[in-house]
Amino acid sequence: MATPSRRTFLNALGLSGVCALGDRILPPMMRLFAAEDPLLSGRPLVRYPEKTDLILLTSRPPQLETPMRYFDRAITPNEAFFVRYHVSPVPTRVDLDTWRLKVGGSVETPLELSMDDLKTKFERATVTAVAQCSGNSRGRFSPRVNGGQWADGAMGCAEWSGVRLRDVLNKAGVRKEAVEVLFNGLDKPAFPSVPDFMKSLDVSRILDDPNILIAFQMNGESLPMLNGFPARIVVPGWFADHWVKNMSEITLLDKPNDNFWTRAAYRIPDNTCGCVEPGTSPSRTVPINRLKVRSFIAMPANDARVPIGHAVQLKGIAFDGGSGISEVQISDDAGNRWRRVALGKDRGPFAFREWSADWTPPRAGDYRILVRAFNTLGESQSATPLWNPAGYQRNVIEQIEIHVV
Amino acid sequence: MKRVIVLSFLILVIPFAVFSVEKKIQLPPDHPFGKLTAGPGSELTEKKCGLCHSTDYIVRQPRGDFKRWQGVVTKMIKVYAAPIDEQEVRTIADYLASAYGTAAAETTKPK
Numbered sequence: 001m002a003t004p005s006r007r008t009f010l011n012a013l014g015l016s017g018v019c020a021l022g023d024r025i026l027p028p029m030m031r032l033f034a035a036e037d038p039l040l041s042g043r044p045l046v047r048y049p050e051k052t053d054l055i056l057l058t059s060r061p062p063q064l065e066t067p068m069r070y071f072d073r074a075i076t077p078n079e080a081f082f083v084r085y086h087v088s089p090v091p092t093r094v095d096l097d098t099w100r101l102k103v104g105g106s107v108e109t110p111l112e113l114s115m116d117d118l119k120t121k122f123e124r125a126t127v128t129a130v131a132q133c134s135g136n137s138r139g140r141f142s143p144r145v146n147g148g149q150w151a152d153g154a155m156g157c158a159e160w161s162g163v164r165l166r167d168v169l170n171k172a173g174v175r176k177e178a179v180e181v182l183f184n185g186l187d188k189p190a191f192p193s194v195p196d197f198m199k200s201l202d203v204s205r206i207l208d209d210p211n212i213l214i215a216f217q218m219n220g221e222s223l224p225m226l227n228g229f230p231a232r233i234v235v236p237g238w239f240a241d242h243w244v245k246n247m248s249e250i251t252l253l254d255k256p257n258d259n260f261w262t263r264a265a266y267r268i269p270d271n272t273c274g275c276v277e278p279g280t281s282p283s284r285t286v287p288i289n290r291l292k293v294r295s296f297i298a299m300p301a302n303d304a305r306v307p308i309g310h311a312v313q314l315k316g317i318a319f320d321g322g323s324g325i326s327e328v329q330i331s332d333d334a335g336n337r338w339r340r341v342a343l344g345k346d347r348g349p350f351a352f353r354e355w356s357a358d359w360t361p362p363r364a365g366d367y368r369i370l371v372r373a374f375n376t377l378g379e380s381q382s383a384t385p386l387w388n389p390a391g392y393q394r395n396v397i398e399q400i401e402i403h404v405v
Numbered sequence: 406m407k408r409v410i411v412l413s414f415l416i417l418v419i420p421f422a423v424f425s426v427e428k429k430i431q432l433p434p435d436h437p438f439g440k441l442t443a444g445p446g447s448e449l450t451e452k453k454c455g456l457c458h459s460t461d462y463i464v465r466q467p468r469g470d471f472k473r474w475q476g477v478v479t480k481m482i483k484v485y486a487a488p489i490d491e492q493e494v495r496t497i498a499d500y501l502a503s504a505y506g507t508a509a510a511e512t513t514k515p516k
Contacts, residue, residue: 030437044438049430059435060459088458096426115426144467146477190457193486225430260484 033067036303039139039151050224052079057148061085061187062226065153071298072315074344074352075128076156078218083226084133084154084240086197086261091186091246094230101168101214101231105182105252108173115230118216122163122171127211129236129350130157130319131243134266134288138391143279145391152296152398157319157352160234162215166207168250178203178252182259183233183244195260199242200253201235211236211350214247236350237322239288239393241266262287268392275386282388290321292395293381295328295355295373302400311360312402314341317352318373324349330357331370335383335397338372349376361404370399435459446500453489453497454481463505474501 344354439461
């Protein structure tokens with residue numbers, strides 16, 4: 001295949017005029033994501049191993065964001081699934097002949113499981129579930145907060161297959177002193193002084209929940225390396241900080257985990273909204289846990305131009321922390337009146353729920369279409385964004401602009 | 406003879422090809438998008454911050470004055486044990502406050 005020129009790429013992205021790039025001098029072959037969204041415009045579009053074109057957040061460790069257009073469907077393709085790592089270097093080579101998942105600590109029988117062991121010695125389990133980074137949409141916080149400046153693409157939904165974590169723990173035999181289960185992956189920090197990325201869950205939380213998996217398949221295929229090959233933890237309904245990738249060790253602890261990533265990071269204000277007055281600090285915090293209700297419009301793209309007199313097909317997804325989406329609504333008058341839209345196939349309470357609607361603009365002009373969802377507990381989304389200093393769990397009512405001409 | 410070679414190839418190589426259980430990827434180098442603006446202290450900043458992460462982390466952070474950037478660098482030392490001494494903290498925070506300071510135009514605004 002001939003290598004396309006930079007201009008071909010820019011043309012393909014709708015950036016045919018050099019003026020669209022301002023006066024920045026771009027190295028040859030740098031492709032940029034074209035979007036009206038100031039948070040995304042100008043970010044490089046990159047293609048990593050086993051991945052399609054994704055929006056670069058950071059190179060080292062690799063962090064890649066999924067473009068909004070993939071959220072018009074319930075299942076996010078593996079190649080488009082977002083990538084988030086905490087420390088570098090990340091694993092780039094795994095040999096299943098030598099890879100073992102160690103289960104140790106406060107257990108009767110420590111285990112060293114090969115991939116064959118996982119596949120043959122335990123019952124298979126599958127769950128369709130949303131992985132969403134705690135800091136998804138952090139870049140939209142106002143006042144702004146430090147941290148990865150994600151737009152809305154640090155989320156995805158896949159059908160995860162593997163074995164139940166509790167079955168593996170039961171095989172090892174959990175000692176009664178054990179209180180927490182610590183997960184460690186193959187990613188290692190650049191210096192020994194940097195805290196290794198590890199996360200833990202309560203033993204009882206795991207033994208009570210048949211949906212928590214050690215997954216070695218994603219949408220029917222082995223995991224991409226950057227999404228956790230050969231196996232990752234899947235905690236349906238909870239933010240993805242617990243979904244440790246490229247798993248290598250499970251350790252049963254007699255005392256609560258004191259690792260930086262649990263003690264200091266991934267904590268939210270200890271109140272019902274997980275929020276504080278913008279610009280202030282919470283007095284007490286707890287570990288981030290269940291996903292809040294969110295919904296998005298993926299189609300048409302923000303700032304689309306559509307001809308007058310035709311119905312516009314709107315599509316998107318909604319999700320919550322595992323009670324299930326009961327209703328999605330749209331509004332074209334700033335939220336005065338809301339209209340219920342059609343929901344797609346129900347893939348279980350942890351999955352993206354597709355929605356769609358035909359919207360016929362009454363006249364030419366600029367419109368804002370708002371979307372909000374409700375879950376079966378009656379929880380929804382607010383017009384005012386919540387705020388916390390770490391930039392976690394944003395779930396404001398989303399909107400796009402449509403120009404009818 | 407040729408047949409023997411072909412046959413031994415099939416016997417020796419094919420099983421590895423079919424039952425290959427190794428996954429290996431190669432990651433690209435740091436993207437030029439994250440290159441720091443040149444200025445006094447930029448080289449030290451590139452060197453020290455770049456020990457653990459690419460500098461594209463820095464260029465998209467909220468703008469900040471000396472105090473805010475000093476806070477960020479101090480966090481890297483306290484939490485991640487970054488090998489940066491006190492004099493270097495000042496140089497780096499000075500550089501960041503001037504290159505990515507509050508006076509410079511915001512490039513990333515909320516939607």
